[in-house]
């Protein structure tokens with residue numbers, strides 16, 4: 726029996742900006758039903774990896790595979806249609822719209838551009854409930870704490886019914902309590918089968934939620950493993966965990 730390929734994989738991905746190698750020969754995987762961490766110091770190449778996986782950045786070499794299919798040349802829109810969704814480090818929300826409308830509009834776009842048929846209001850309510858946003862649904866995004874606005878971004882990404890969800894520093898700006906609730910939401914989403922990839926400087930959160938963690942340093946993958954393996958890796962301690970940077974995490 727042939728082995729089932731990971732839901733998402735990169736193979737030997739290299740990205741260069743002029744003479745600077747931002748990502749250097751990186752191979753990693755993400756599986757359905759799991760939260761995978763992608764960590765490393767500032768400038769290590771995490772966002773560039775997300776951009777390459779979602780199609781915003783063309784790699785100099787290497788492949789991105791979804792279900793084992795090479796999607797390296799597909800546009801971001803085609804990848805989205807195949808089940809990829811992401812959030813950005815900077816909030817990309819409509820500040821003067823309500824939380825509900827910010828989420829609803831993503832479903833509206835999906836209905837207009839795909840053959841998917843669903844009740845938009847029902848689906849919006851379901852996602853708001855799923856992400857714990859029902860209590861602020863009617864408020865303008867500009868009027869809620871930034872930590873909860875980050876969850877609105879996630880809710881919006883969920884409206885496209887993704888199979889892979891890439892989150893770029895989703896907990897930044899969250900209070901401890903918000904992070905606690907958010908972590909529970911992510912665990913629930915993964916339990917439903919979603920593959921989640923988390924770029925996050927909050928190391929305790931990453932260690933608690935992720936089954937596998939990939940560590941980048943200066944563009945190179947220096948370790949991949951369970952939280953325990955990562956915590957004990959001499960390379961990771963030297964490059965990241967042992968540095969002052971990690972003490973801010």
Ligand SMILES: Nc1ncnc2c1ncn2[C@@H]1O[C@H](COP(=O)(O)OP(=O)(O)OP(=O)(O)O)[C@@H](O)[C@H]1O
Pocket residue numbers: 742745746747765766767768769770771772773774
């Ligand atoms: N569009 C670009 N043009 C030139 N260099 C870039 C570009 N985007 C990223 N870089 C460089 O590539 C390297 C990796 O950057 P990237 O933003 O992927 O790191 P990161 O791990 O996401 O960092 P952070 O934790 O600060 O978000 C850095 O040296 C960065 O300066």
